[in-house]
Amino acid sequence: MSRGITKIQEKILDFIIEKRIGAWLPPTLAEIARYFDYKNRATVQQHLQALEKKGYIKRNPKLARGIELTINDKFFVPRPVLGEVAAGNPLTIYPDAIDTVELPTIARMPKDSFLLKVKGDSLKDAYIFNGDIIIVNPNIEPKDAHFVVAVLDDSAVVKRFYRNNGSIELHSENPDYKPIVVRRSYENLKVVGVVIGVYRSMERKAV
Amino acid sequence: MSRGITKIQEKILDFIIEKRIGAWLPPTLAEIARYFDYKNRATVQQHLQALEKKGYIKRNPKLARGIELTINDKFFVPRPVLGEVAAGNPLTIYPDAIDTVELPTIARMPKDSFLLKVKGDSLKDAYIFNGDIIIVNPNIEPKDAHFVVAVLDDSAVVKRFYRNNGSIELHSENPDYKPIVVRRSYENLKVVGVVIGVYRSMERKAV
DNA sequence: ATTTTTACCATACAAATGTATGGTAATTTG
DNA sequence: CAAATTACCATACATTTGTATGGTAAAAAT
Structure with a gap:
């Protein structure tokens, strides 16, 4: 044995x-x-x-x-992280993962949703920090006040989504930044998905 | 039809x-x-x-x-929240849930683990905020630097766990607070479980 | 008033599934 | 070297599982 x-x-x-x-x-x-x-x-x-x-x-x-x-040491399993979001940077979703994050074995992803790793402090006003994983679902229709991942003129943003007859507003959590307002028909705005959750693995985080 | x-x-x-x-x-x-x-x-x-x-x-x-x-509207599933943690308050885990929280179907919980709602700002230095849900697993052995939920002399704490030959140290994220050091045999310390994750629902959060 | 839908039942059957037994060859252990 | 372990194979079998067919009774729709 x-x-x-x-x-x-x-x-x-x-x-x-x-x-x-x-x-x-x-x-x-x-x-x-x-x-x-x-x-x-x-x-x-x-x-x-x-x-x-x-x-x-x-x-x-x-x-x-x-x-x-029943195992504990195999408890965390690498999941592909498809990209990164950081204010002002273009969002690229690579076919190959740029990184992997250790999600609990049991954590299952919703269909077609994907993970993005948050880089930098640009979202700290939304209580999302460097290294956090956001779960993005591209299949649900954004409603007012949803956090969305959007690509606007080749820049990626994570902001709150609001509809305002004929136009779409993207609000920042930080009141110093004015909302971005674009026409709904504006072609260079693409809402990638809705941020449905923030997940932070605690076990191996070194601060 | x-x-x-x-x-x-x-x-x-x-x-x-x-x-x-x-x-x-x-x-x-x-x-x-x-x-x-x-x-x-x-x-x-x-x-x-x-x-x-x-x-x-x-x-x-x-x-x-x-x-x-295949459904999307059933994407969130109510899960019972068994209690609350707030610095200095006793931790009571009720047989009946004090609350329910809508967890995404994907954010699954390991066997026997449970949810606690974080109350107050006592954990803000650990980037955990009021209303966040922590996933606590009572079945895994805490290792150094793990966040644990512990009951110490009838008070609940969420702190980092460290072993130090013969004693157990509970560190706060805030350096102003000195670590709590107890003998390993100290009976009034009970480690309830290890915090394996933090979840924050984004969809319906109104700020 | 007749038809359709809903909600069950019983029985039957092929394929999938877990399990058991016995066997062979190579490797590792004592 | 002998014995045990490992890593496979073939065959067999009882359940489990999904599925199909046909039937009954009540409710809803036409």
Whole structure:
């Protein structure tokens, strides 16, 4: 009975975690077998039994997709951060992640939403700080007072959104900055999405 | 073909959402049937077909637990807030929630973790503000520099945790406050849990 | 008054799923 | 070197799961 897990077992564990993140479903034995090119599920079964014996997972017997993660050190899983926002800088959403942020294993992203890392202190008046992760949902219609991520003339802004018959206003939290007012038809304004939340991982933050 | 969903269908939809939140697994037809005291799964099947037809869910045919939520308006799910933390006040975790907060479906909580609402400005030096929700996990061992929720002599504190051979130190973010140092055996110190995250809902916040 | 919809039931069935048993070969441990 | 562990395979089997078909009764719509 070796102390740790084997490399193959670790790979399978990673797969379980990834599956759980990406497809929000723990995989079945057959899916694991397919991914690792095993000819049958019995092999997977044995690996899972080993992982359970070593305390990395818990299994609900006979239950479809009944794999539960029990581990703590694998608790944080890297998620891609698609870009950065900082006042005045253009917002670029790269196809490849510029960075990864450690989100709790359980934290699931809403469909099509993405993460942006906040850089600098430009949003401190909105109580959003350097390093915070904002969750941006491009699928919901911005309503008044929503924080939105918008690209305006090649600059990215995170501001409060207001409609005012015929025009759109982008308000800053800092009263020193006057609201930006543009016509609704103005082509160089693109509302990327609505900031639906701010998440800050606490465990490894060094101040 | 009625426009909306029926009351029963709404109940089933809620159950699917809850299941997905609580147990992290979308339910099977059998589990739904068991919960609603249906004698067989065919009844559930019909309801799910109706829900799919109306666009509330999507189903991966033949796939175990293949229910996917497609809705956006159910994006926020009420979660119980078990108590409040404010410097100097005793921390009471009530069996009944003192409040509910709308957490995004994505911001999931690890097993046994709970939410506390932050009251007051005592944590502003840690960039946590009045009204923020902290996610507390009672199941993980606090490591150095972790934020922990602790009860010390009937007062609740949220501070950084440090071990120092034989003693435990609780540091404040504000350097004006000296660290609290207690022996590890000190009985009136109880570390309730580790703060693993901060969530702030942006959508409905009125400033 | 007739039709449609809603909400259930029973039964049946193929595929998916978890599990068990027994076996082989390579590697690691004692 | 012998024994144990690891990493796979094949086959088999009972449940679970999703799905289909056909039926009943009440409510709602036409």
